[in-house]
Amino acid sequence: MLLLKLLTVPGFLLLISLAGKRWGPNVAGWLAGFPVVVGPILLFLALEQGQAFAAHAAVAALSAVFAMIAFSVAYSHAAQTLAWPGALAIATLVWALLATAIAQVPTSLGFSIFCAASALLLAPRAFPKVSSGPALPAATSDRLAYRMLAGALLTLAVTLLANHVGERWSGMLAVFPVLGSVLAVFSHQSQGAAFTTLLLRALSTGLYSFAAFCLVLALALPALGLAAFVLGVAVSMLVLALSKHLLQPSAAGDERR
Numbered sequence: 001m002l003l004l005k006l007l008t009v010p011g012f013l014l015l016i017s018l019a020g021k022r023w024g025p026n027v028a029g030w031l032a033g034f035p036v037v038v039g040p041i042l043l044f045l046a047l048e049q050g051q052a053f054a055a056h057a058a059v060a061a062l063s064a065v066f067a068m069i070a071f072s073v074a075y076s077h078a079a080q081t082l083a084w085p086g087a088l089a090i091a092t093l094v095w096a097l098l099a100t101a102i103a104q105v106p107t108s109l110g111f112s113i114f115c116a117a118s119a120l121l122l123a124p125r126a127f128p129k130v131s132s133g134p135a136l137p138a139a140t141s142d143r144l145a146y147r148m149l150a151g152a153l154l155t156l157a158v159t160l161l162a163n164h165v166g167e168r169w170s171g172m173l174a175v176f177p178v179l180g181s182v183l184a185v186f187s188h189q190s191q192g193a194a195f196t197t198l199l200l201r202a203l204s205t206g207l208y209s210f211a212a213f214c215l216v217l218a219l220a221l222p223a224l225g226l227a228a229f230v231l232g233v234a235v236s237m238l239v240l241a242l243s244k245h246l247l248q249p250s251a252a253g254d255e256r257r
Helices: 002-023 025-032 038-049 051-063 065-079 084-103 109-126 141-162 166-174 178-191 193-224 227-256
Strands: none
Touching: 038 051, 038 166, 038 193, 038 227, 051 065, 051 109, 051 166, 051 193, 065 084, 065 109, 065 178, 065 193, 084 166, 084 178, 109 193, 178 193, 193 227
16 A cells, blocks of 8 residues: 555656646646545545545545645745745645634535535636646656655655544545645746646646545445445546536637737
8 A cells, every 4th residue: 555655646747747748737737636646545544444434534535625726726826926935835824724724614525515616616717817838848857756756755744644633634634735736846947837827727627526536435435335436436537537628718718818
């Protein structure tokens, strides 16, 4: 399981980097919405803490989609005037404040669905307006290695913390924007604020897939056991494919600007 945690996110970061190089920030960000971090973490929790624990953590993770999208919005706005350390600090603070506030509300699937749905629907209007960006240039091997290493270390840290803080914060920490923060920082450094904004906005569209995965686990884990993860991945992939058309209007609008 440790090897799975250490290899899954770096491998997905490699895939996203190649997609960004080939198709640009919209596709790269959209792919980043796939639950590649929360999936292994929740599976690990189900194996170690039990399926009921993992189901409650999935409910919490669904509500934390609101904080995850707020991270992307905050980073995008801060990046217009600040270098990456300042933008990352502000975005992380926004995530921490919102995650803490959400954690104070009693666990409820209805509340979690409301948080996720409202964030996903409002997200397209919350990002700053920027011009369309180019595709990623070929990443140097050292920069790509640093990106993959950062993803592995963040995933490991979040998983270790999640294993010791209870089901509610396990779910919240599983939704810490590991991919979002790594992609945002490296994109901001190499491509600038406009490219990073497009990538993070596309990531928020991809989070429909993430939310679907968490919802399936919350509903199906008690009845199906570990088979719920197979169903969750299948539904998540379907939703990811269906959500791709949502990128087209925003991309066209950016080109006109």
